[in-house]
Amino acid sequence: MQKLIVKYSKTGLMIYISQLDLLRLFQRALRRAEVPFVLTKGFNPHPKISFKRALKLGVESFDEEVIFYLEPPMGPDLFRKKLQKQLPEGIEILSIKSEFI
Numbered sequence: 028m029q030k031l032i033v034k035y036s037k038t039g040l041m042i043y044i045s046q047l048d049l050l051r052l053f054q055r056a057l058r059r060a061e062v063p064f065v066l067t068k069g070f071n072p073h074p075k076i077s078f079k080r081a082l083k084l085g086v087e088s089f090d091e092e093v094i095f096y097l098e099p100p101m102g103p104d105l106f107r108k109k110l111q112k113q114l115p116e117g118i119e120i121l122s123i124k125s126e127f128i
Contacts, residue, residue, distance in 0.1 A: 028097070028098050028127070028128045029096070029098070029099075029101065029125060029126070029127055029128070030094060030095075030096055030097075030125070030127070030128055031094065031095045031097060031106060031123055031124070032092060032094050032123070032124040032126070033093050033095060033122075033123050034090060034091065034092055034121045034123075035091050035092075035093065035118060035121055036089040036090075036091065036119045036121055037082060037087065037088050037091055037118060038087050038088075038089070038119075039117035040116075040117055041115065041116075041117030042084075042085050042086060042117075043085060044084075045084055046078070046082065049078075050076060052115070052118070053076055053095075054073060054074050055113075056113035056114050057076075057110070057113075058074075060109040060110050060113045062095075062101065062110065063097055063098060063101065064097055065096040065097060065098045075095075076093060076094065076095055076096075077093070077094040078091075078092070078094075079091070079093070079094075080092075089121070096128075100125075103123040103124075106123060107120050107123055
């Protein structure tokens with residue numbers, strides 16, 4: 028399993044999106060980008076995504092972190108290219124660090 032640690036910025040009108048809606052936004056973007064993500068276990072499986080911290084509503088940030096889990100592995104550059112196409116204006120991927128679990 029591959030763990031991608033993604034740093035992103037949240038600016039513009041996206042500062043008014045809640046943390047739960049941001050999670051849903053990333054889940055939909057993963058599906059649209061056709062990235063091979065890992066599903067959580069349990070009754071209602073969904074893409075396994077972890078946020079380092081929740082950002083308050085209305086706050087702009089240039090240093091947020093989210094972790095995606097992929098199976099099979101994918102190159103960070105390809106992941107960035109595919110995912111960024113699906114993200115709205117105001118959410119920009121800044122860097123990606125890859126680890127294998």
